Amino acid sequence: MxxxxxxxxxxxxLTPIGNNIEEYWEGLVNGKSGxxxxxxxxxxKFKTKFACEIKNFKVEDYFDRKEARKLDKFAQYALVASDxxxxxxxxDLDTIDKLRVGVIxxxxxxxxxxxxxxxxxxxxxxxxxxxxxxxxxKMIADIAPGNISIKHGFMGPNYTTVSACASAANALIxxxxxxxxxxxxxxxxxxxxxxxxxxxxxGFNAMHALSTRNESPETASxxxxxxxxxxxxxxxxxxxxxxxxxxxxxxxxxxxxxxVGGGLSSDAHHMTAPHPEGIGVxxxxxxxxxxxxxxxxxxxxxxxHGTSTPLGDVAELxxxxxxxxxxxxxxxxxxxxxMTGHLLGAAGAVEAIASILAMxxxxxxxxxxxxxxxENIDPELNLTLNKAQKRDVKVAMSNTFGFGGHxxxxxxxKLE
Numbered sequence: 119m120x121x122x123x124x125x126x127x128x129x130x131x132l133t134p135i136g137n138n139i140e141e142y143w144e145g146l147v148n149g150k151s152g153x154x155x156x157x158x159x160x161x162x163k164f165k166t167k168f169a170c171e172i173k174n175f176k177v178e179d180y181f182d183r184k185e186a187r188k189l190d191k192f193a194q195y196a197l198v199a200s201d202x203x204x205x206x207x208x209x210d211l212d213t214i215d216k217l218r219v220g221v222i223x224x225x226x227x228x229x230x231x232x233x234x235x236x237x238x239x240x241x242x243x244x245x246x247x248x249x250x251x252x253x254x255x256k257m258i259a260d261i262a263p264g265n266i267s268i269k270h271g272f273m274g275p276n277y278t279t280v281s282a283c284a285s286a287a288n289a290l291i292x293x294x295x296x297x298x299x300x301x302x303x304x305x306x307x308x309x310x311x312x313x314x315x316x317x318x319x320x321g322f323n324a325m326h327a328l329s330t331r332n333e334s335p336e337t338a339s340x341x342x343x344x345x346x347x348x349x350x351x352x353x354x355x356x357x358x359x360x361x362x363x364x365x366x367x368x369x370x371x372x373x374x375x376x377x378v379g380g381g382l383s384s385d386a387h388h389m390t391a392p393h394p395e396g397i398g399v400x401x402x403x404x405x406x407x408x409x410x411x412x413x414x415x416x417x418x419x420x421x422x423h424g425t426s427t428p429l430g431d432v433a434e435l436x437x438x439x440x441x442x443x444x445x446x447x448x449x450x451x452x453x454x455x456x457m458t459g460h461l462l463g464a465a466g467a468v469e470a471i472a473s474i475l476a477m478x479x480x481x482x483x484x485x486x487x488x489x490x491x492x493e494n495i496d497p498e499l500n501l502t503l504n505k506a507q508k509r510d511v512k513v514a515m516s517n518t519f520g521f522g523g524h525x526x527x528x529x530x531x532k533l534e
Contacts, residue, residue: 380411
């Protein structure tokens with residue numbers, strides 16, 4: 119059967135550097151750091167005292183008090199970002215066939231803060247199981263797409279993908295394939311996460327995964343820099359409206375880009391560390407190029423996973439050199455995590471959006487906070503260091519990898 123073409127017709131974002139698409143893009147091109155001291159809880163006894171929190175987010179601006187009490191932060195973020203994307207898409211919700219509209223969402227953890235608070239409260243009690251009746255529906259990871267579909271009446275496929283930090287990219291690829299195969303006309307996809315909580319910070323600190331650059335949090339996320347010491351935890355959501363091309367064209371929709379391919383692979387190596395030679399990353403990019411029916415030299419821009427960890431950054435760049443050969447030197451490579459921090463299950467969505475906006479505006483956002491060259495990284499690679507660069511991006515790739523060795527890669531193409 120002939121596969122349907124799939125395009126992006128709407129975008130929504132709630133990030134540590136901007137609470138909507140316009141603010142997010144402005145933050146990206148200006149090299150804005152979202153990292154700052156944590157305001158949500160007392161960090162006095164924590165190794166890491168900073169994170170990339172959402173700024174100036176007032177729940178009452180989006181939800182009434184009764185509704186807000188039923189939603190963990192990660193679900194609140196999902197609803198806010200998806201609402202922006204739906205509005206941006208121009209979909210007529212009164213006339214669209216809602217049986218043909220789905221919601222496929224990514225979350226690596228889900229309602230961590232809800233789980234933490236309920237268990238702590240139980241532990242302080244006398245053993246009587248007094249739990250909030252909304253404990254379970256607030257905490258489960260699949261509740262975000264459930265709430266999006268309930269709000270808008272979307273009755274197509276509805277579920278959450280969970281693959282740690284690759285979750286949102288997996289959701290994007292699933293959405294792409296559902297539409298390609300003709301099962302849906304439109305899918306709201308993306309991801310959200312809200313793990314900046316004592317359990318999240320303490321857990322990642324225990325793994326030695328987080329930067330401890332407490333004296334300069336705004337420069338702590340420094341992908342590819344020789345002095346990098348771990349990632350910076352972020353939170354937020356990214357949402358994309360994926361739509362069958364002819365369906366979008368028939369209603370005169372604005373089209374940002376075409377989604378031309380998705381690739382998956384596994385490192386099959388270690389619970390948290392990448393393979394040092396990036397074997398799984400080589401496989402996922404090759405799989406994605408093959409799926410998109412593109413050659414390595416077609417790619418202009420790669421938004422890397424680039425978390426700012428000592429092992430991960432080097433392994434990914436080694437893999438890029440192996441897949442792209444000499445052409446790797448001609449690609450604008452960057453890591454927007456240098457600005458947003460690591461949004462875990464939402465990373466694949468916010469970074470896909472950054473790739474699409476780079477294509478739209480002809481500007482590749484920078485990798486900020488780079489000061490010291492790493493001798494393990496090829497100096498001829500263009501890592502878009504510290505300042506945005508103008509570039510006519512026709513094809514952009516977005517890489518996302520998760521603990522457990524989950525690798526996902528998505529390719530977007532400018533629609534001529």
